[in-house]
Amino acid sequence: MPGVLDLVGIFVFAVSGALAAVQKRLDVVGMVVLAEITALGGGILRDLVIGAVPPVAFTSVSYVVVPLLASALVFFWHPHFTRIMPAVMLFDAAGLGLFCVTGAIKALDYHLSPLHAVLLGVITAVGGGILRDMMSGQIPSVLYDRQLYALPALVGATVATALWQQPQLHGVFVSAGSALLAFGLRVAAMRWNWRTPRARGVGD
Amino acid sequence: MPGVLDLVGIFVFAVSGALAAVQKRLDVVGMVVLAEITALGGGILRDLVIGAVPPVAFTSVSYVVVPLLASALVFFWHPHFTRIMPAVMLFDAAGLGLFCVTGAIKALDYHLSPLHAVLLGVITAVGGGILRDMMSGQIPSVLYDRQLYALPALVGATVATALWQQPQLHGVFVSAGSALLAFGLRVAAMRWNWRTPRARGVGD
Amino acid sequence: MPGVLDLVGIFVFAVSGALAAVQKRLDVVGMVVLAEITALGGGILRDLVIGAVPPVAFTSVSYVVVPLLASALVFFWHPHFTRIMPAVMLFDAAGLGLFCVTGAIKALDYHLSPLHAVLLGVITAVGGGILRDMMSGQIPSVLYDRQLYALPALVGATVATALWQQPQLHGVFVSAGSALLAFGLRVAAMRWNWRTPRARGVGD
16 A cells, blocks of 8 residues: 555656656657656665665666656656646645655664654655756756745654654554645645745845 | 776766866866766766675776876867767767666676666666766756667667576677677667657657 | 864855855755755765765764754855855865865775775765755856865875875874865965866867
């Protein structure tokens, strides 16, 4: 069951990578590379840091195949994806919520401190998008677009990490609940246009 | 003998990095950094992923020295390199063919699945060029230039990986043959200007 | 005592990252990300390469907290930092000197060759700044600004590595002396505007 959710997260992140490639008029190679890196990049960074090598992306066949599938869909039907963008954004929020929680819990499994587990949860959730933007030749959108994107991941990873300190709380309810919290915060931030500030005096 | 071929691949990739630095009017530090990262980046990424640390670039002296030599040559004689660009492109194709095969086989040695060995072969072959372009402030050319560059590497890595499944086929003939195939495809793609498509409807 | 110096280096590098974020009009998330990556990126790269996982940035709480502190200071008082830029540049030179030496010595501790220890010393010193610039959407300044920045790190790492070959020279005097040398070279290069050349004939 978490396996299925992981693959859903990978699929939506891959779609966002492939759509970025269409927007930049990249070719099919660029689509596949951006789809793979967006979907798998955050988890690969996390696994390299905690020493879980080869990273799961290099041991699981479905982790590699799902972004190929997403690329094929976007290749043929990308105008439809642009039309259903609100739905894609919802799935992206689901991926964000899921990845920040699974990333933090995996880091705890590898005996990192709670602070660093939270950090790795956020890296897992936003790392792929950062790599996608860097490879597309633009500043990572998470650094400037002022939408709440990293912060919901921070909250989800923090709550999951805090609850995980109690062994009797380990389980799918805590992880699903934390992921839902991050998902809800992200959706609320999109709905009511919550924004992060710039440095004092830099202005809007 | 494979050692010599590896160094030839490193040399030509380093030349392409140093020439990119000249084109961007970088200084000598930029030339050396781009030469090293272009030549060694793909292999470093592969070794980090499979857990072969320190990566071979950090244990072999000649891996580091050859890009320095390439930088020195480009520093003094870069106009000549621009003139012999067709030859440089041939060597680059040789490096591509060689790296995709050695990368895939090394991944198999580290017990990765055939699918992931192919993936790592391609990463070894194109990773350095991607890092070079990202550090030069441009979208990696492999993502958009529509020339067949990643695909010959994919074919070479796939053939090498498939044949390597039979232990009795392990050896220099299979690896050299696969590298030659990737090299030939790349050269043919340059000769007849084969191109990869963009997403349906994005047009030329 | 070296611990304190490390944190000073991290602090000043984090300040440079946060100031880059202000300059690019990034939001508070961008400030924190650039501060962390500038301060910790070089050391993380070094630790991944030598196999010291998790990297020290993911085991030490203060390594993560100090850049947060630097971000908060820049968030509220960044105009003051711009005014005291010469002092910030001095501290940055101190961080450069310190990181190139500690990076090289840590690599020697992990049994890398002297050549590769020097290389990793330079990567530790300049890696964070390179990642900062790549994430800010610009060519890493170390590649083109022609000021002596990487070269003092190269000298400091080389001297530290050479002296460290004699076990009886291991100690704080040699490391502090090598760091001071790199620091002094960097300050002198700023003071007298020493510059690195471009490739022959590319001109000024």
